Every structure is written in C-alpha cells, then in structure tokens.
Amino acid sequence: MANPLLAFWRRLVGDDGRPPRSPRLVGDDGRPARAPLRRMPHASATQASETIFLILRRMRTPLIVLIVIFAVSVLGLKLIPGQDAQGHP
Secondary structure, three states, X not given: OOOHHHHHHHHHHOOOXXXXXXXXXXXXXXXXXXXXXXXXXXXXXXXXXXXXHHHHHXXXXXXXXXXXXHHHXXXXXXXXXXXXXXXXX
16 A cells, blocks of 8 residues: 555656756847746546545544643743742842
8 A cells, every 4th residue: 555645746747756947038128027827637536535544543542642741841831939938029
C-alpha cells in the first residue's frame, strides 16, 4: 500500500516532485508580465479527507503532550505565591 501523503503530493505537483516553472514573459511595456496560472489537478475529496485524517492521527499524541505540558505549566504558575514573607506583592 502506498503512502497516501506521497500519492497526494505527486498528484498535486507532478511526478518529479517539483512544481513546473513558468516561462518568463515580457509585456508590451517591457516589464515582466504575469505568468499564466497553471491549473493543478484536483485530488478527490475522499483522498484529501483521508490525508487530513492520517495527519491528525499521527499528530494526536504530540498535541496531547503539548496540551498537558501547557496545563501543568499554567497550574504551576498559578500556585506560585504572589507575595513575599512580609506580604508585599
């Protein structure tokens, strides 16, 4: 079974892995003209959905770890007393 992310990337940019280069065009006034837009082939909605869910599934654990670290840090900062022994802030 092929990697869905690689398959999606190949369909998006092409087989060689690089986006095609646009020819350098010159307008009537001598300035560079806008290159014509190249239409990218559209991936199916099913394949895009599968790719998104694959990314989310692989990122689940790192995201949970970051949320827990953030929560513990905020809790620790909240528990630090804001006054010294004399009662000054």
